[in-house]
Amino acid sequence: MALFKPENVEDFYEIEEVLGSGHFGQVRKVYERTSRTHWAGKFLKIRKTACSRLGLDRTSVEREVEILQILHHPNIVALKDVFESRSEVVLILELVSGGELFDFIAEKENLLECEAIEFLKQILEGLKFMHKNNIAHFDLKPENIMLSDKGSPHPNIKLIDFGLAHHFCQGEEYRSTSGTPQYIAPEMISNEPLSTAADMWSIGVITYILLSGLSPFQGETDEETLKNVIATDYQFNKHYFSMTSSMAKDFIMKLLIKNPNERMTAEECLVHPWIKPI
Numbered sequence: 001m002a003l004f005k006p007e008n009v010e011d012f013y014e015i016e017e018v019l020g021s022g023h024f025g026q027v028r029k030v031y032e033r034t035s036r037t038h039w040a041g042k043f044l045k046i047r048k049t050a051c052s053r054l055g056l057d058r059t060s061v062e063r064e065v066e067i068l069q070i071l072h073h074p075n076i077v078a079l080k081d082v083f084e085s086r087s088e089v090v091l092i093l094e095l096v097s098g099g100e101l102f103d104f105i106a107e108k109e110n111l112l113e114c115e116a117i118e119f120l121k122q123i124l125e126g127l128k129f130m131h132k133n134n135i136a137h138f139d140l141k142p143e144n145i146m147l148s149d150k151g152s153p154h155p156n157i158k159l160i161d162f163g164l165a166h167h168f169c170q171g172e173e174y175r176s177t178s179g180t181p182q183y184i185a186p187e188m189i190s191n192e193p194l195s196t197a198a199d200m201w202s203i204g205v206i207t208y209i210l211l212s213g214l215s216p217f218q219g220e221t222d223e224e225t226l227k228n229v230i231a232t233d234y235q236f237n238k239h240y241f242s243m244t245s246s247m248a249k250d251f252i253m254k255l256l257i258k259n260p261n262e263r264m265t266a267e268e269c270l271v272h273p274w275i276k277p278i
Ligand SMILES: Cc1ccc2c(c1)c1c3c(c(C)cc1n2CCCN)C(=O)NC3=O
Pocket: 019, 020, 021, 027, 040, 042, 077, 093, 094, 095, 096, 097, 098, 099, 100, 143, 144, 160, 161
């Protein structure tokens, strides 16, 4: 069982404003007194007993910590420290102060293909590193793609939130039906064995949205969205894609493929002619 620091996190950090919250607990800005620097504190409520419904299972937190301790990469959020009290684990994470990629894009009229490519290259470099370490994120979506400094002419992308991530052991079969309907791969919905290819499906969906503002499978309800995903039923809306290059559409089509084995890998995406013109 992993041991985290038993000291009180507030002996080292001042807890500041809430940055976000979810089923897991809260993410808050924290100030480290000794270094006078800001970080993000992810406060996770831990189940007190096995039959308790509230809070997270400690093993799932240990899995997230183990994965973050492996992943040292410029496009993946860094884990600095972990504290534990009786009912809470606190992850001290790199503060990614530029906010979510999609909020950055929402502030612009529309995104040029060359701008989308620059963001996607960084996302794919982070994914290539993750997948080479046999780790899949399994929750790639715009909310989990952050910018380090949105004021910079070339903002740096950071992938965050590895709460659903999985580290595959050799030959292991892993199934999960967690995730967000708009972005999850068909094999997740039908509870088939998963692989890093599920992340590549999400990249196809994210690219479609980056270039059009539309979500390819979104229906009126989650149920309808899931049906559209399973049917791999999407089109390039003529109005929204009228100015989109055929190379960009080819990139998306080579990711939104029902059979996970036929999808491009992160490495193949990085040498696709749309991303890396000859
Ligand atoms: C400036 C800002 C604003 C909101 C933030 C974050 C940073 C943030 C961060 C993290 C997580 C897991 C969630 C976060 N959230 C919650 C929303 C994430 N989609 C994180 O790991 N580092 C962050 O800076």
